[in-house]
Amino acid sequence: MKFVTDIKNTRQEEKKQPTKVYDTKDLNLWYGNTHALKNVNFPIYEKEVTAIIGPSGCGKSTFLKTLNRMVELVPSVHTSGTIEYRGENILDPNFMVEDLRTKVGMVFQKPNPFPKSIYDNIAYGPRIHGIKDRKILDDIVESSLRGAAIWNEVKDRLKENAYGMSGGQQQRLCIARALAIEPDVILMDEPTSALDPKSTLKVEELIQELKKDFSIVIVTHNMQQAARISDRTAFMLNGELIEYDYTDDIFQHPKDERTEDYITGRFG
Amino acid sequence: MKFVTDIKNTRQEEKKQPTKVYDTKDLNLWYGNTHALKNVNFPIYEKEVTAIIGPSGCGKSTFLKTLNRMVELVPSVHTSGTIEYRGENILDPNFMVEDLRTKVGMVFQKPNPFPKSIYDNIAYGPRIHGIKDRKILDDIVESSLRGAAIWNEVKDRLKENAYGMSGGQQQRLCIARALAIEPDVILMDEPTSALDPKSTLKVEELIQELKKDFSIVIVTHNMQQAARISDRTAFMLNGELIEYDYTDDIFQHPKDERTEDYITGRFG
Amino acid sequence: MVDNNKESTSTVRVKSMIEKNRQKQSFRSIGEKAVPNLLLGIAMISILTTIGIVFVLISETFEFFNRVSIVEFFTGTVLRPLSQDPKFGILPLINGTIISSVIAMVVAGPIGMMTAIYLSEYASDKARRVLKPVLELLAGIPTIVYGFFAFTFVTPFLRQFIPEMSATNILAPGLVMGVMIIPMIASLSEDAMNSVPNAMREGALALGSTKLEVTFKVIIPAAFSGIVAAFVLGISRAVGETMIVAIASGSSKNFTFDITQSMQTMTAYVVEVAGGDASRGSTIYYSLYAVAMTLFVFTLLMNILARYIARRFREEY
Amino acid sequence: ACGGDDTSSDSGTETEELSGSVVVDGSGTVYPLMARIAEEYMVTEEENVSVEVARSGTSAGFKKFLAEDGTDFNDASRHIKEEEQQMADDLGIEVKELKVALDGLTFVLHPDNDWATELTEQQVIDIFKADSDIEKWSDINPDFPDEDINTYGPNENHGTYEFFYETILEEQDLKADANLQQDYSTLVTLVSEDVNAIGFFGFGYYVNNQDQLQAVNVDFGEGPVEPSLDTIAEDGDYAPFTRPVFTYLNVNMAKEKPQVKDYAVYLMENVNTFAGETGFAPLPEEEVQALVDELKGL
Amino acid sequence: MATHMTSERIQKRMKRRVALNKGLSGVFLLATTFGVFVLGVLFYQIITEGIPYINLDFLTGKLSTNAERAGIMGAILGTLWLMAVVIPVTIILGVGTAIYNELYAKQGKLQTIIQTNIANLSGVPSIVYGILGMTIFANLLNLGSVVLAGGLTMSLLVLPIVIVSSQEALRAVPSYLSEASIGLGATKWQTIKNIILPAALPGILTGSILALSRAIGETAPLVVLGIPALLLPFPGGLFDRFTVLPMQIYYWTLDASLVEEYQFLASATIIVLLVMLFILNGTAIVIRNKFQRRY
Numbered sequence A, B: 001m002k003f004v005t006d007i008k009n010t011r012q013e014e015k016k017q018p019t020k021v022y023d024t025k026d027l028n029l030w031y032g033n034t035h036a037l038k039n040v041n042f043p044i045y046e047k048e049v050t051a052i053i054g055p056s057g058c059g060k061s062t063f064l065k066t067l068n069r070m071v072e073l074v075p076s077v078h079t080s081g082t083i084e085y086r087g088e089n090i091l092d093p094n095f096m097v098e099d100l101r102t103k104v105g106m107v108f109q110k111p112n113p114f115p116k117s118i119y120d121n122i123a124y125g126p127r128i129h130g131i132k133d134r135k136i137l138d139d140i141v142e143s144s145l146r147g148a149a150i151w152n153e154v155k156d157r158l159k160e161n162a163y164g165m166s167g168g169q170q171q172r173l174c175i176a177r178a179l180a181i182e183p184d185v186i187l188m189d190e191p192t193s194a195l196d197p198k199s200t201l202k203v204e205e206l207i208q209e210l211k212k213d214f215s216i217v218i219v220t221h222n223m224q225q226a227a228r229i230s231d232r233t234a235f236m237l238n239g240e241l242i243e244y245d246y247t248d249d250i251f252q253h254p255k256d257e258r259t260e261d262y263i264t265g266r267f268g
Numbered sequence C: 001m002v003d004n005n006k007e008s009t010s011t012v013r014v015k016s017m018i019e020k021n022r023q024k025q026s027f028r029s030i031g032e033k034a035v036p037n038l039l040l041g042i043a044m045i046s047i048l049t050t051i052g053i054v055f056v057l058i059s060e061t062f063e064f065f066n067r068v069s070i071v072e073f074f075t076g077t078v079l080r081p082l083s084q085d086p087k088f089g090i091l092p093l094i095n096g097t098i099i100s101s102v103i104a105m106v107v108a109g110p111i112g113m114m115t116a117i118y119l120s121e122y123a124s125d126k127a128r129r130v131l132k133p134v135l136e137l138l139a140g141i142p143t144i145v146y147g148f149f150a151f152t153f154v155t156p157f158l159r160q161f162i163p164e165m166s167a168t169n170i171l172a173p174g175l176v177m178g179v180m181i182i183p184m185i186a187s188l189s190e191d192a193m194n195s196v197p198n199a200m201r202e203g204a205l206a207l208g209s210t211k212l213e214v215t216f217k218v219i220i221p222a223a224f225s226g227i228v229a230a231f232v233l234g235i236s237r238a239v240g241e242t243m244i245v246a247i248a249s250g251s252s253k254n255f256t257f258d259i260t261q262s263m264q265t266m267t268a269y270v271v272e273v274a275g276g277d278a279s280r281g282s283t284i285y286y287s288l289y290a291v292a293m294t295l296f297v298f299t300l301l302m303n304i305l306a307r308y309i310a311r312r313f314r315e316e317y
Numbered sequence D: 001a002c003g004g005d006d007t008s009s010d011s012g013t014e015t016e017e018l019s020g021s022v023v024v025d026g027s028g029t030v031y032p033l034m035a036r037i038a039e040e041y042m043v044t045e046e047e048n049v050s051v052e053v054a055r056s057g058t059s060a061g062f063k064k065f066l067a068e069d070g071t072d073f074n075d076a077s078r079h080i081k082e083e084e085q086q087m088a089d090d091l092g093i094e095v096k097e098l099k100v101a102l103d104g105l106t107f108v109l110h111p112d113n114d115w116a117t118e119l120t121e122q123q124v125i126d127i128f129k130a131d132s133d134i135e136k137w138s139d140i141n142p143d144f145p146d147e148d149i150n151t152y153g154p155n156e157n158h159g160t161y162e163f164f165y166e167t168i169l170e171e172q173d174l175k176a177d178a179n180l181q182q183d184y185s186t187l188v189t190l191v192s193e194d195v196n197a198i199g200f201f202g203f204g205y206y207v208n209n210q211d212q213l214q215a216v217n218v219d220f221g222e223g224p225v226e227p228s229l230d231t232i233a234e235d236g237d238y239a240p241f242t243r244p245v246f247t248y249l250n251v252n253m254a255k256e257k258p259q260v261k262d263y264a265v266y267l268m269e270n271v272n273t274f275a276g277e278t279g280f281a282p283l284p285e286e287e288v289q290a291l292v293d294e295l296k297g298l
Numbered sequence E: 001m002a003t004h005m006t007s008e009r010i011q012k013r014m015k016r017r018v019a020l021n022k023g024l025s026g027v028f029l030l031a032t033t034f035g036v037f038v039l040g041v042l043f044y045q046i047i048t049e050g051i052p053y054i055n056l057d058f059l060t061g062k063l064s065t066n067a068e069r070a071g072i073m074g075a076i077l078g079t080l081w082l083m084a085v086v087i088p089v090t091i092i093l094g095v096g097t098a099i100y101n102e103l104y105a106k107q108g109k110l111q112t113i114i115q116t117n118i119a120n121l122s123g124v125p126s127i128v129y130g131i132l133g134m135t136i137f138a139n140l141l142n143l144g145s146v147v148l149a150g151g152l153t154m155s156l157l158v159l160p161i162v163i164v165s166s167q168e169a170l171r172a173v174p175s176y177l178s179e180a181s182i183g184l185g186a187t188k189w190q191t192i193k194n195i196i197l198p199a200a201l202p203g204i205l206t207g208s209i210l211a212l213s214r215a216i217g218e219t220a221p222l223v224v225l226g227i228p229a230l231l232l233p234f235p236g237g238l239f240d241r242f243t244v245l246p247m248q249i250y251y252w253t254l255d256a257s258l259v260e261e262y263q264f265l266a267s268a269t270i271i272v273l274l275v276m277l278f279i280l281n282g283t284a285i286v287i288r289n290k291f292q293r294r295y
Ligand SMILES: Nc1ncnc2c1ncn2[C@@H]1O[C@H](COP(=O)(O)OP(=O)(O)OP(=O)(O)O)[C@@H](O)[C@H]1O
Pocket: A031, A034, A036, A054, A055, A056, A057, A058, A059, A060, A061, A062, A063, A074, A221
């Protein structure tokens, strides 16, 4: 497990506080009457991997989806508090979500390529933003696929349907699709939980790569994974952010008893 | 975690080999062309808790359902090899499955009470086996619910629909339902994976109790759980039984590298 | 927490009772054997009647073609079944059928599709809960009511704008048929669009798409086969619709393309002939079967086509 | 339906209470008269007898009448044809012709048509005849509109069609584009909404729709005659276009089923009462009485 | 990575895209309400014409050629008699076949053909069933246009619908319920009888009621069977001649040229028919909601 140790070293060095991409303040969220997020205060830093862990139903996905306002797809949702993205409060109803989502990419638990060709999957984003020039699209497709470390595997079958690929490839395709519109932040919700160990490893390596250019927030139920790839880790429970710190600290000296219970496998 | 240590002690003492309830020899199973179980040899001992662990899709549920031939509900299934239950080969087509299933109870991953009253849920098994006498049924209902440690919670609402109960209660109700026909063996397929930590604990305690009277086989994806409650643990991978031993040995000195990889969280 | 006394007493009892019952439970095996056979018998009746339908149609149609050449039937543009010198060309009927169906689909296609888009992609839960039952209501209205509506309301209404329109014409029933088919197209297309996993929508929205783009660039392409199937079934429904045209489009057997004129469809022909002269044995009697068979084959093909499209082109997601 | 109690025993004319059904089909022209009488019979005379009246048209009706287990009566707006009589003989059905009233074949126009309200017999024929020179109104008279004439009439299921075709057109073909319909109601609507229309059917369908239609006054050589109950009566001025209408009785059935005979008698005893109100000219009393006596003797 | 997503361009387009989305969503809503609008016009026309004619005499009276005396009791009873045939026949045949197909039949080529056949039959035009009914029940069995012939014809017509919807209801019963029962040693029939059927019952009922309302509203097959235009007595048994509400509407619409008021009687009859159908459909909806899957 060479790369894991490498990272740990770099991480230590970076302990100077970097810029905040997001700053979440007193965020509350309800699904109808269910209080799913309770007073969450949660900064996210530029060009880091931030992991969110916690038992099922604790609000990890909810929080992640709030960051690009995808959570609004559930009609009964309402929120209080603010989330500042690069200084602007994205919870403001006047904030244009299409804009936000163009800048904040998202990768889901189950790979969800469109039932189109590999090429069209990647080109989808640029196209809706008005890029029609075939040459430029070719360019974007190639660089995105390279960025997602999958170019070599698919370059000869760009016209084939994306559903002919393996789960791991599909997931990297989805990452490439997110890269194609050159986001600032990438949100990932358990991106490897549907993958086999080998594909998991590939995606984990990829995340390490991407960190150089993007800020990444990742939800995972696999604590080892959080430990392996993240710079900071947040532990949530019942909609509350229990503890948030450098990953090493969380796993080695958790301050909260509940964090410790969870990490040592008392529940979940 | 008092009871866990208690058990570990008793387990050590019992290391004299007890009677085999099941003896599976060279079992192979195919779903159509998918080879789901490969040459499985797997004895199961009386009045023990046997845990089966392994990554998703490795064949845990398939093996469990073979033990009461529920796997046959999938029409494309065919098998080779033998499974002896108390000396008789249950894979023999002449073996009467209803008989087998009366003796081998089953508890499923998702609590699956019938959409009937609590009382009728428990009474269902005895009734289909011809017990009609109201007094006897009352008796059975009470003792089964007591056996599943849920009597006190539900005794005043036996006529209410089972779907009004919490998930943990439903799961114990399902266990009670299995107890009502006094089985010999109880098979459990991830019985706590849909439950919250508190209910999980209750069910785990219950399993410890039940062990006194029944032989229990439990599939779980939670290794801590296997370690906590089982006497023996089997690790499966890709349809093969990789390793099968006393739980302590499996977790402390796994012989197979793959077992170790799995237990230490390298995949899953 | 386990009441051991209680349990052990009943243990002996229940286990042995079950054991004992199992021995004498011949009653169960009787049920096990008899029930499937009884059900098989019932299923056979259903299946035989379906075969019977085809058999009756084929044998009587055969008789018809003994009397009238199949070539004349399918190529003749003159239909004069009752005349002294009868002519049995089905083309006027096919023409009427196609024209009325096209009119219906021109209404039902776009409106049904837009309704499906609205319900599946835009409507709030509340709006959907109100609108869907109303559409179901529209689908549940007997066609005789639509026929009445076309004849006594829509035609007079249209004639205010198209004075040269005939009192019985193909336009009004075609339009009303379209209204009748809207719910079918809408709900089948909506089903198809609904069955596109939400993950697709989320994937597209997360890239900054508007709902409109999600709908047209992702959902509709993904649900395309289901939508085509809905349209095909809609056409099949229009072709088979009877009372609306029987009441509102008259019984002229004109071979014309003027939609303001009266035309007859295959279904309306059956109503006219069967309602008047259906005495057994006459050529015109057998012509009913030939027309019905044509209808049957046509709708059957449409149904099979719809099914094929839905299956063959089902996207895998 | 309700059966049981003996309601008709006090009438004295019958020894037993009648029940069962009488099935009537045939002419749509005669339908209003026959339905009216049937209803009267059921309401005032025999509650337990069900007289069902359908109207698929004279010719179509004959096909149902001349069959095993056929209908009991067939209403007709023309005489039975030779081949139909032949068929009855073959089947061993004894057929009795009952003349019930007189009807005038009426030519109708759109109410706004102010040019063709008076036409000669020949003009009427030419308008409908296949190869004639008259296609447009202006072909009749240059003062008339230069518009196509749209012709309407009942289809070949109907006695009215055959009467027109055989007796008036003398078996010359109708225009190929004549709009022939199964239902009279459709015809009424069609003509009432087409200024260039001319259609034909029984007088009854005209009188009931005088607000939507106007009749052509036909000149048979002695000036235009308006069709009316008086002119269509026997020896009236409209006589050339007047025709008797009938109902045909299956005598075998009348002998077999008392209710059929009873109804036949009732029918003939009452036709003249209801003829006028349904748009028919009544027959001379003696003629009707003779038929009543014949029927009673069956 | 090269930057193609220059911000000004995207921003400008973004506003247009969002506006287009808004605009078209309005168009879609408009299209959706079109159906509602037509329904409104239809109801308005029918109710204004028909309501004045609805009174107790109309509902309980016999048919008559006289518009003032005419009543529709005969047609109402005929419709009820029709239901009395259709309900048992389709439930027994339809649900029985569905259970067999869904739970007993071995999946194979033959079964697929049968299933496809049944599904296809539900798309065959009703007029074809009318011809079939005329051939088999009226001509071959010589029943004539009596309740039994009409009922059986309608049963044939809706049978495929009942089969398909019942199969769907049976399929929708989650397999874990039957697994639980089988896991307790219950036999297949015990499981079906005690678990699957009760759970599928709301779905089966809903489907059957909707099929029944189809049978009540159908006209074309009965026209082919030759229901008479004037029929006074009330049907009292399976072998009585009958008429039904839609036939009454049909004849009154046609005869509006004979007597003007017939059109209004047709409207009044439509109201009665629609009320009956709403009650039936309402029942189906209540059943669906009340017994909505609780598992
Ligand atoms: N669409 C919804 N409607 C209502 N409640 C919801 C909805 N989605 C989630 N919730 C509730 O909000 C809480 C948080 O859910 P969330 O999905 O964020 O949890 P999670 O931490 O992602 O869990 P998991 O690990 O299972 O994905 C849960 O109690 C859940 O029941």
